[in-house]
Amino acid sequence: MTDDRPHLAVIGAGPAGLAATVAAAAHGVRVTLIDSAAQAGGQFYRRPAAELNARRPQALHHQWRTWERLSDALAHHVGAGHVTHLTDHHVWLVERGLNEKSGAAGRTAFTVHALLGPGQESPVEVRADAVLLATGGYEKVLPFPGWTLPGVLTAGGAQAMLKGSLAVSGRTAVVAGTGPLLLPVATGLAAAGVEVAALVESTDPKALARQTRALAAQPGKIAEGAQYAAQLLRHRVTLLTRHTVVEAHGDERLEAVTVAALDTDGRVRPGTARRIACDTLAVGHGMLPHTDLAETLGCRLDGTGVHVDDEQRTDIPGVWAAGETTGIGGAALSLAEGHIAGRSAAARLNGTDPDPSSWVPAAKSRTGLREFFAALDTVYAPPAHWTGLITDATVVCRCEEVTGGAIREAVDGLGAGDVRTVKLLTRAGMGWCQGRMCGPAVAGLAGCAFAPSRRPFARPVPLGVLARAGEAGEAEDD
Template sequence: MPDSPSEQPSEQRHATPYDLAVIGAGAAGLAGAVAADRLGLRVALLDSSGEVGGQFYRHPAPALGAARPEALHHDWKAFAGLRRGLADSGVVHLAGHHVWTVARDGELWAAHAVTGADGDGERPVCVRARTVLFATGASERHLPFPGWTLPGVVGAGGAQAMLKSGLALPGRRIVVAGSGPLLPAVAASLAAAGARVPAVVEASGYLGYARSPAALAANPRKLAEAAAYGAALLRHRVPLRTRSAVTEVHGRDQVEGVTVCRVDRDWRPLPHTADRIACDALAVGHGLVPQIELATGIGCATRRTDDGAHALALDALQETSVRGLWAAGETGGVGGAPLARVEGELAGIAVAARVRGREALVRGSHARALRRRRDRMRAFATAMARAHAPGPGWTAWLDDATDVCRCEEVTAGTVREAVRDYGARDARSVKLLTRAGMGWCQGRICGAAVACLASPTGQEGGGQPALPPSPERRPLAVPVTLAALAALPPPNDRSHPSGHTPQKGPS
């Protein structure tokens, strides 16, 4: 694999456009990049992290001296194979590159990025390619409740990331709550690392999976995984409470306990069922939401998933509605690392078939087998989304003093006032009236909650929270400095081989 980007001048690395720019170095991005490279394409792999693996395969920095990092992961062998494939390939890995927009540049695509651990490096970078593969993964869905801003409340995925990459725990006595298949995995990892887990609190039940018997039968490995996590919870004596939710967190300066209530099928708290559990941390997550801002910013069509999120609409070969742009993994709907690897490899083959004019590649036996595996696992992902979809009654958890937008300190009462008194009927109008979603995270944390509170009915067909018909199109997918914007060249400027004249931003 070529040397790190910091050791190569921008002129050398980007003088010639790539055949494929892969954005995201998780399971899907690695599989897609390696597959395309093996078929003769010149590939650039851009990722904001300094290490490959994405959110799922986070691992400790070498300085921490972890003796067995694989012990913290499921299916580490598959990741190790992808990492070896990348090391043996000609893929140019651009670590620490935060892509903030993708735009047309004549017949090419231009991926604009800023460098550095937090995107605060001194130089903007433009990578041009004939095609792009979006493998940007997903983020946690956050639903607010009283006390959720107290120190000690972390995302369920965040707690797992702390353990995987930092070998740290958010507390010693940790309640795990929310909804989705991630919860048992997080609880088992925390308990194995020495934490006390008083309860796993699941707002949905697991009987919803029974409505998809064909998907269950076609994915026996998923059933085996569920059984393994169940056995781990039993071994560590962690009780599982279904049809229940954490509706309030208690404490002055940090978490001291949580209130757990039984909920009905719409997630409305049932009266006289409140129970308080002592703890010093809460790991809470209500599923994952595809990160698709880069793709929707240039007009890629979306579809509504069964759990109320928006994912990219893709064809049978993972191509988006915009020719030349592909996507794989969670961008097309949350489904886990094995599905992401299959979709990434299929997308890499499809890109090679297009770029090299070798359509036989996508008609071959290997591509057909990948499509069958993809369809089988995608069916299970759909069943999973349906079983853990948030119920519209969760807004009953909120009193008017609960912060919904943490960045701008906008409360549920303020949002309700905008709806009741000023006629707001969607997240955008609420934002204009209250500033909810205008903070540093740009609505990524509060967006789903604001949309639900803004809905006139609180639900849309299928019992899902009402949301805008499509995600907002954002010209900037990540924060970017004015200096980086000022460094952009005029359209079709070829005065510099990398597409811009390198300039230093403010120190």
């Protein structure tokens, strides 16, 4: 039987996507929730596989009750036929204005193209009247000598390993870089029995004192930070502020790291280097929004995030965006944005004007959290002269094995002044990740601001899939 309800495709099942799905489904819209993971939750609500029989998965989360409410609401809407949840679907493109003769009452305006399964070879298409992008963010990677050694991983990678598989990569860890993510990573590893030899934060804590107004407006965040600090003290984790990792050491895998103090200009202070034995280095320098799908749709960006209005609408009709894809701001902000986006999309798809008074609490939370994270962004920034740590022999682009020396030669010797020219001269960014990992580092070495590069597809696609485009099966019955 044909379902004539308006159809919304939500891409991403993290906090923003879940909040949007639940809100839209509760207001009469048929929702297809599409996600690459095997279960809903995203990185923030990542949980161990059921086969691991974790007795207390909530121990790895500090917003477990929120997750339970979202999970129960999602299950209710799936059971009622309001939501179709597609797991293990890897979206590589969203097209608009195609297949308009298909779908409910001929309303279809978008086609979401995805690859199904671990092999990502089976094409699937979802046709919808509108799309909500909740694609999250990814970690900013800044290379240094030894960063490619086994045992060196991103802070988010260490957290994902612990949450998803209850595993750690070693017995002794150093957590380093800058940003709020370092705190839950260090405390999570310590609680799992790992000896955290040091938490190395490049920022001067005095910088936080200059953001008192924004911090005071979020007492819950202050309390959360205090809890992490107490756990660090309980586990006797050494805190080194205004320090950075200079080099990772080891033959076949990580054996130690060298850290050094930074001066007020962000340069390494001579004579301050110290060597710390460890078999794990979890390093993070913040996150960047995932904007690939938004860019292929032609959505405007504000800096590195997708531009949205007060309803979380992009400048492309029928496209909403919420969560980290609009700017990095944590789970609470993602939930607020997702709730607003879901309500707005439902109202407009049902042919009515949204009632902003219905999301006043979420809008108030959104405003405060955006101000809070804007203040943190001014504090938690990589050291100003981090590129000075990259030697000519340091691999910067792992996919194509391009070194810092090759990039400097392209800039200083051949006159490259932007990431694209460096890419053409050195192949940096031409590999499997298409510059997602090395992009910030290449931009830093080229002396230009990092900006997302527009790509035709959000992920690599087999040629056979492209050849059969338009022939893929529907993910559900319309």
